[in-house]
Amino acid sequence: MPQASKIKAVVVDDQLTMRTLVRSCLQQIGLTDIREFPKAPEALSALKAQPAHIVFSDFNMPEMDGLEFLRSIRSDPQLKGIGFILLTGRADADLVKRAAQFGANNYLVKPFTVAVMKQKLEQIFGALS
């Protein structure tokens, strides 16, 4: 059973509140290595320098939105295998559909619970201990 504490996560959201919330949920699930970035371009270069297993990214952000960020990850040979969960503020089916097309591994509608987040993580990593 994979250990949650081994998962390296990156959280990208322009809102500090959301980053902190995601971090707090991830910590409750058992993750310890969590990096936060307010902007996608920063996260992208940080990922290149120091990879992660999973990315949680907001959709609506200045400079580079979540889908563009996802595309950049998927088109980078070095990063394309990283898990990607899109955080959306609105239950927007079109957006989720596009995200799926671009290669997102899942999505989370804000606000979310720890349980839902864990469930989505386990779909990617298998049951976590």
Next chain:
Amino acid sequence: MDPMEAIKQTYFQECDELLLAMEEGLIAMETGEADSETINAVFRAVHSIKGGGGAFGFEILVGFSHVFETAMDLVRSGKLDPTPDVVKVLLRAGDKLSDHVAAARNGTGAAVDDAEVKAELAKLTGEEPEDAGAPAPAEFEGLAFAPVMIDIGDEEPVAPPCPVWHVRFGPHAALYAKANEPYLLIRELGMLGPIEVTADLSKLPELSALEPEQAYFSWDVVVRDCPDRTKVEEVFEFVSGDCDLEITEETPEPAAAPAMISAPGLPSLDDDEPAAMPAAEAQPEEKKVATPTETKATTVDVIKQTIRVDLDKVDRLVNLVGELVITQAMLSQRILDSVQQGQTVSAGLGELEHLLRELQEAVMAIRTQPVKSVFQRMPRLVRETAAQTGKEVRLEIEGEATEVDKTVIERLGEPLTHMIRNAVDHGLETPEERVAAGKPAEGTVKLSAEHRGGRIVIEVADDGRGINRTKVRQKAIERGLITPNSNLSDEEIDNLIFLPGFSTATTVSNISGRGVGLDVVRRNIMDLGGRITIGSNTGKGSKFSLTLPLTLAVLDGMIVAVGEQTFVLPLSHIIESLLPKSSDVKAFGSNGMLLNVRGVYVPLVSVGRLLRVPGASYDLQNSVVILVESEGVGRMALAVDAIVGQRQVVIKSFESNIGHIDGIAAATILGDGRVALILDIDGLVAGCREGTGGRPTEYQQALGA
């Protein structure tokens, strides 16, 4: 603190910023200056407030922001034209949203009456307000993401495969002839990453055959950790014609354990099948893995109370501290080395003092903030006041980037609110009156801030009717504030409105208060160590000027001795110091004195006598006179026994213990540990002008304390 509670604090802090950004964007939309990014920023702000609100269960807030967000989404996507009428609704919605945030923060969730605005928003969006805030479905039917298994394994995640560059560099004689230096080039390569250098000396002939101007050496350099070939090439950019250069890429050895992360294939973009993610088979990618880099977990703890600071300011602080430590070390060394080298020691001490001073300023700068946070609240105030009074008002804001200490900012809001309301309510005329007076129907209120001589000056100017001096004078006489035969200058009449209990509004309005206004404003400003004055031009408008210290923590002062006491005079008020000739001093009235300063007579006051300081010399022959100027009241000469020096003092307020004393601003602790009172020059000057001459018992009390 409960972690959720801490995040909630972060949320509200962030809400403040978002609300400001929203308001700024909406105002840009109102003036037609908004581009799509601005509109998007407004949308994002509303969206984020809603998102966070949802996480904390602020349903009323979420419900309202949802309607607002929907409207903004339509504007953003071009489906709703931001006409002036639409923007007006959006602005009002913005005001309501701040109310909702405030209500959520105070825990009074239901108190905001938003029905009207909500209805207007719904009219714009065509959405039933009842539908708003319907909980978002957590799952979308038919959009199942196929589970993608990512195996974490025991391995570090894939580190970037970094090519290794083999550089063979053989300079020609021409390279040396142009004064290039291979060592510098190789050193530059070393900046790109770790390098291994091997010199090839095989071409070096016997000494007898050696031509000194020929080139014989070449080097093999292995460059690691540099992902970019062009970076390597750039090093040789200027010598490429004068050397043999060969750059080859070596593919690094795959690491022992292959990466365990499997990559989901890229779905084609025109694939219309929304359903599943392509199954992620563990395709062993041709991924080259370099040695795993050290992973440092950058865990950022939730910070309880933060102020956001420009990185530059912090950097400056860090640099200064570094220098300070060096100077200190140097100084100790020198003191140890020699007692005789007195001069070097004092130079070092001087430098230490200089650095400490800079350090202190840098630390203070961390606490400064632009006045923007206060100014930002004013447009709404103007909108509301204008709507209540039926006036048309445009607010112009200038200098909102001007920085001042956080404590000053926090206490600036109330007086400023009062002044702005006053300008709209009393200063400006109704549109009809304005048109009749040949002015545009829309009145202008201008709010500005600037630094001037170590203080911040904030002005609120309107282009209204100005102060009706006949009316003010009459009112003052009615209230017994002045006698009917007082001979007052225009300026003095204008400033009568700051007297307690003065109000000229014919009808008491609930906007500018009930005549408890401007004296309270003045009190507040004076408590901050500031001054407020008004200037007026009949028919053209009036202008409130407010000057405040930049910080409430330190003060540049002149230390003076009076009898057994030491006092501090704020340097900002001092014009000059002089030794008067007895012929320059003239008696005036019963016990007043005037000093002739180059032909101009100013009142001369002995601080010792005024404050009844024990042991003070009353002999003007032995006194030093300090010429001071106060805001609004004028110049005055203060006689003291001696000037001790000039230094920056830390202000210790004693108002909470002793209360306010006219003429004394605060206290400080001197280098020798003694307490000195800081004189409030304006208070002293005003007190003397009024002829009260201070209140000795209070000073005795303060000195004895």
